[in-house]
Amino acid sequence: MHFQKYKYILLLITGVIVNLPAKTLDTNTTAQVFMLVNTCVGCHGIDGSSLGPATPTIAGMRKPLFIKAMQDMKNGLRPSTVMGVVANGYTDEEIEMMADFFSKQKVVRYRQNVDLEKAQRGKELHKQYCDSCHKIEVRTQPLFNIAGQWMPYLRFRLSQFKNGDSMMASALEYFVLKNDSEERLEELIHFYGSQQ
Amino acid sequence: MSNFTRRHFLGLAAGTAAAGIAGYYFIAPRAKKKVVVIGGGAGGVIAAKYIRKADNMIDVTLIEPNKDYYTCFMSNEVLSGVHTIDSIKFGYDKLSSQYGINMVYDSAIAIDANAKTVRLQGGTTIAYDRLIVSPGVDYRWDAIDGYDESLIEKIPHAWKAGSQTVILRKQLEAMKNGGTVIITVPPKPFRCPPAPYERASQIAHYMKQHKPQSKVLIFDANQAFAKQPLFIEGWKKLYGYGTDKSFIEWIPPEEGGELVAVDAEEMTIYAGEFEDEHKADVLNIVPPQKAGKIAIESGLADDTGWCPVNQQTFESSLQKDIHVIGDSCIAGAMPKSAYSANSQAKVCAQAVISALEGGKMVEPSFVNTCYSLIGDDFAISVAAIYRLKDGKIQATQGASGTSPLDASLEYRRSEAAYAYSWYKNITSDMFS
Ligand SMILES: Cc1cc2nc3c(=O)[nH]c(=O)nc-3n(C[C@H](O)[C@H](O)[C@H](O)COP(=O)(O)OP(=O)(O)OC[C@H]3O[C@@H](n4cnc5c(N)ncnc54)[C@H](O)[C@@H]3O)c2cc1C
Numbered sequence: 001m002h003f004q005k006y007k008y009i010l011l012l013i014t015g016v017i018v019n020l021p022a023k024t025l026d027t028n029t030t031a032q033v034f035m036l037v038n039t040c041v042g043c044h045g046i047d048g049s050s051l052g053p054a055t056p057t058i059a060g061m062r063k064p065l066f067i068k069a070m071q072d073m074k075n076g077l078r079p080s081t082v083m084g085v086v087a088n089g090y091t092d093e094e095i096e097m098m099a100d101f102f103s104k105q106k107v108v109r110y111r112q113n114v115d116l117e118k119a120q121r122g123k124e125l126h127k128q129y130c131d132s133c134h135k136i137e138v139r140t141q142p143l144f145n146i147a148g149q150w151m152p153y154l155r156f157r158l159s160q161f162k163n164g165d166s167m168m169a170s171a172l173e174y175f176v177l178k179n180d181s182e183e184r185l186e187e188l189i190h191f192y193g194s195q196q
Numbered sequence: 197m198s199n200f201t202r203r204h205f206l207g208l209a210a211g212t213a214a215a216g217i218a219g220y221y222f223i224a225p226r227a228k229k230k231v232v233v234i235g236g237g238a239g240g241v242i243a244a245k246y247i248r249k250a251d252n253m254i255d256v257t258l259i260e261p262n263k264d265y266y267t268c269f270m271s272n273e274v275l276s277g278v279h280t281i282d283s284i285k286f287g288y289d290k291l292s293s294q295y296g297i298n299m300v301y302d303s304a305i306a307i308d309a310n311a312k313t314v315r316l317q318g319g320t321t322i323a324y325d326r327l328i329v330s331p332g333v334d335y336r337w338d339a340i341d342g343y344d345e346s347l348i349e350k351i352p353h354a355w356k357a358g359s360q361t362v363i364l365r366k367q368l369e370a371m372k373n374g375g376t377v378i379i380t381v382p383p384k385p386f387r388c389p390p391a392p393y394e395r396a397s398q399i400a401h402y403m404k405q406h407k408p409q410s411k412v413l414i415f416d417a418n419q420a421f422a423k424q425p426l427f428i429e430g431w432k433k434l435y436g437y438g439t440d441k442s443f444i445e446w447i448p449p450e451e452g453g454e455l456v457a458v459d460a461e462e463m464t465i466y467a468g469e470f471e472d473e474h475k476a477d478v479l480n481i482v483p484p485q486k487a488g489k490i491a492i493e494s495g496l497a498d499d500t501g502w503c504p505v506n507q508q509t510f511e512s513s514l515q516k517d518i519h520v521i522g523d524s525c526i527a528g529a530m531p532k533s534a535y536s537a538n539s540q541a542k543v544c545a546q547a548v549i550s551a552l553e554g555g556k557m558v559e560p561s562f563v564n565t566c567y568s569l570i571g572d573d574f575a576i577s578v579a580a581i582y583r584l585k586d587g588k589i590q591a592t593q594g595a596s597g598t599s600p601l602d603a604s605l606e607y608r609r610s611e612a613a614y615a616y617s618w619y620k621n622i623t624s625d626m627f628s
Contacts, residue, residue, distance in 0.1 A: 031546060032558045034250070038542040039563035039581075042535055042622040043614075051620040054613035081599065081611055082565060082579040089563075089581025089595030150617075156610045 029097070036094055037101050043082075049108035054152040059105035061145050066099040079160045109148045114194040122191025125184060129175050133167070136195070147195035154189050228255040229552040232314055232324035234304045234490060236260030236288060238267075239330030239522030239537035241626045246545035248295040254552060257298040257322060259314065263287060265627075266357035269534050270619050272391065273569060275354070275365050276398035284357060286627045307494040309515045326548050328510075329496060329503075330522040330537065331488025332356070333387050336501070339484045341457035351460055351479045355387060367478045368402060374409035375477035378465060380455040381416040382484040385502070387523050387532045389422040390578070392482060394568040397427070400435045400443035401571050413474070414446045415467050416453040422531075423568060423576055423598050430570035430608075455481070487524035494518075502526045507589045508560055509547035510540060519544050528589030530582055536564045538622060539582075560584055567615035574605075575612035 037048075040058075044050050048059030058066065072078035074087035090098070126136070136147050146154065161168040176182055233244045236258055244258045265286045273279040291297045302316040307327065314322045335353070337344040343351065352367070354360040368377070377399055381392045396412050403410040421427070431437030431444050447453035452468025459466070464475045486492065486501030496503045496512050503520040504513040507528050512518045521527075521544050522537035530536045543560040550557045562582035569575045580596030582589050599611060 031555075035543070035546060035558050035561050038246070039539055039561055042538050042563070042625055043565065043618050045621045046625060046628075050617060051624055052617055053620075054610070055617035055621065081607070081614060082577055085579045085595055085597040086563070086581060089583075089592045152610075152613045156606075156613075159606065 033097050033101050036090070036098050040098070045108075047105040047108075048102045049105070050150065052110060052112070052150045052152075054150055054156070056145065056149055056153045057107060057109075058102050058145070060107040061099075061102055062143065063096075063099045063103045065143070065145060066102060067095055070095045070099070107148070109196050112151055112193045114151075115190050116194070118187045118190035119194040120191075121184075122187035122189070122194075125175075125179075125188050126191055129171070129178070130188065133171070146192050149192060151189050151193040154192055158185060158189075228253060229325045230255045230257070230323060231326050231328065231548060231552075232256075232322055233258045233328045233330065234314065235330040235332060235488070235522070236262075236265060236299075237330060237332055237522065237537070238269075238534040238626070239541045240328065241265075241288075241291065242538050242541035243328045243330065243521060243545050243548075244297050245291060245295050245626070246542050247548060248297055250545065251549050251553060252296065254549070255298070256296075257300055257324075258288070258291065259300045259302060259304050259316065259322075260288070261301060261303040261317075262358075263301060264358075266361065267534070267619075267623065268355070268357045268388065268391070269622075271354070271357040271361045272395045272398040274357075274361050275368060275395065276402040277365070277369075278398070278401075278569075278572075281358075281362055281365075284361075286623060288627070290628050304490050307490070307515075307518070309494070309518060312517060325517070325552060327518045328541075328544060328548065329488070329491050329494075329518060329520045329524065330541070331490050331524055333485040333523045333532070334487065334489045334492065335483035336486055337483065339382075340455060340481065342460060343458040343481055343483070347458075347460050351458070351463075351481055353481055353483055355482050355485075364478070364480060368399065371407065371410065371477050373407040375407065376410065376475070377412040377478040377480065378474060378476035379412065379414050379480045380465065380467075380482060381414060381418060381421075382455075382482055383417040385532060386482065386485045388534075388566070389531050390427075390566055390568045392416075393421055393423070393427045394570070395480075396444050396446075397430065397435075397568070397570040400431070403443055404435065410443070412444050413476075414444070414453075415455055415465065415474070416446060416448050417455065419448055419450070422566075423578055425601055426576040426599060427568070427570065429601055430574060430576065434571045434574065485523075487520075491520060491524045496520055496524075500526070507587060508543075508584050509551070509557060510544040511547070519548065528582070529591050530562060530564055530589055531566070533564055533566050534622060535566065536562070538625065539563050560589075562589060565618070567611065567618055569612060569615055570608075573609040573612045575608060575615045577611055577615070 043055055044058050050057045070087045073080045073083040134144050161172050231247055231254055233240045244256050247254055248256050267284045270284050274281050288299050292299045302318045304314050305317050306315040312324055352360045352363045354364040379392055379396055396414050399412045435443040437444055452472050455467050456471050457466040463479055464473055466473055487497045487503050491497055491503050496514055498504050503525045505520050505525050510519040510521050512520055521540040523532040539562040547557050565579040567575050567577045576599040578598045581592045583592050
């Protein structure tokens with residue numbers, strides 16, 4: 001199976017499709033933005049950097065990715081525990097204001113319990129199976145919110161893709177097929193968890 | 197703007213020659229506005245910190261009698277031995293060292309709303325431009341025949357965490373296998389609606405591992421409780437609820453669940469219309485509640501025993517320039533919880549800054565969430581977004597809900613992991 005052809009679609013999903021007009025923010029907006037994001041940090045950590053062990057860090061998320069995540073959870077397109085309810089409480093405009101705020105926050109990563117051998121093997125697996133869509137390179141804002149993310153969250157997230165019909169579901173199916181089991185997914189998770 | 201640059205900027209703007217004394221910039225005296233906060237808990241700490249974060253030209257003093265704060269949240273997990281008492285203990289050091297908040301370890305004993313001062317137990321009087329009151333709850337000690345404050349060492353309420361939590365934990369540890377624990381739940385409203393049921397779950401969790409012949413009975417003054425179907429489902433899964441082997445029994449008022457009297461000597465309660473007698477090995481009375489003592493004594497509460505406020509700014513409806521937040525206030529549809537107090541404190545901080553520095557108050561936005569840990573790797577949640585509508589805080593349509601029934605074990609496990617994350621993040625929001 002070749003995933004290269006999906007790259008274009010992927011860019012659409014994660015970037016270009018969310019084509020919002022750039023607006024200039026008026027002066028009272030700063031207070032308004034804080035009013036909104038202040039309600040998130042009790043769960044997501046100060047400025048969106050979570051202390052873990054599971055709730056994802058949302059600091060530094062690219063704006064379109066953030067908006068897509070919120071909209072998908074709001075519309076039930078993406079499974080969630082609390083976020084479906086939470087996202088429903090905000091208008092599109094408010095979501096955009098919050099996306100703007102969190103995308104500008106510096107990510108603080110906390111050390112996780114990583115098995116370095118697994119992480120090492122995971123690095124190779126990543127190159128082979130995932131890197132085509134999830135490039136992990138040195139860039140200020142990665143396309144996805146995976147590298148350095150809390151490992152339990154990544155586990156929950158991966159298991160959500162099972163049995164679906166998305167690109168990710170196919171990628172996982174392919175991975176499991178090639179590796180004969182799901183166990184080696186752990187190596188990938190340790191690799192992502194080891195990224196600072 | 198950092199402390200330094202802002203001072204510097206103002207100094208220059210005022211045309212004052214910056215007279216540096218060992219690197220310290222002197223500014224033309226401009227009376228700093230003074231905010232005093234009573235109570236270093238879930239509400240008070242956040243209000244103090246967020247005012248300083250947004251505007252370091254406001255002088256903030258936090259009054260709190262205790263050097264250590266034990267969170268009520270996660271204290272049920274101390275009862276079951278899942279966590280230690282030290283793991284729920286926090287100090288106020290960073291609030292002074294990082295945010296420049298003046299910590300005063302004392303109790304407020306009187307508020308003079310006309311003179312705008314607070315008198316402390318230690319004898320000092322502190323002046324304020326705005327006062328924020330977040331003292332949590334107090335108990336209606338006269339409400340239960342045979343139970344009052346003098347008995348809390350023998351019959352703990354453990355509804356404030358700390359030594360009370362430790363006493364109850366020790367009693368559970370000392371109890372024989374086959375013992376009966378009784379929890380009594382007061383009429384609503386009380387601090388943290390799901391907490392009595394989470395407590396019963398945690399005690400059952402402990403019994404299941406260490407004292408499998410034992411039982412916990414919940415005598416309830418209320419006909420229904422928060423997240424009830426989810427608790428019941430969890431109790432069935434983990435604790436045999438509904439069978440004769442169940443670790444947990446819930447007795448609603450129509451089955452004689454309402455507490456009438458306590459005989460402390462005999463460790464017996466009398467409950468229900470016919471005042472049936474029930475003997476316990478460990479007795480945990482959660483007393484009926486009202487606003488914190490200082491709020492009531494300062495004329496901030498109405499005849500419900502709670503404090504009415506303007507729900508946009510949390511300014512008292514009864515006293516000028518005083519704001520009440522957290523468990524003590526009447527905050528529309530929001531339940532009394534740490535997340536509510538946190539959310540209200542942030543809105544109140546903006547209201548106080550607008551009032552002192554001028555500027556329009558923006559539309560408030562609130563969240564509440566409450567996780568309950570029913571067992572190991574097994575949690576449920578409730579979450580809701582609230583906005584101001586017709587002057588009242590109301591849940592936003594479609595933006596409130598609980599975990600689903602019939603969810604997989606993996607789902608419950610993920611919520612347990614999220615519950616611990618919530619705890620870490622909200623306590624770091626407060627104390628670091
Ligand atoms: C068993 C239990 C479990 C809970 N679990 C959760 C949960 O999982 N999630 C959740 O969101 N909430 C939970 N809560 C509720 C939560 O603890 C409270 O709602 C929250 O602490 C309220 O904040 P507050 O600021 O109003 O009061 P508090 O946090 O109680 O703070 C009040 C502070 O004021 C101080 N004070 C009182 N009087 C004076 C005075 N005169 N002068 C100076 N200082 C004074 C006190 O010492 C105290 O430190 C739970 C509560 C209990 C009892």
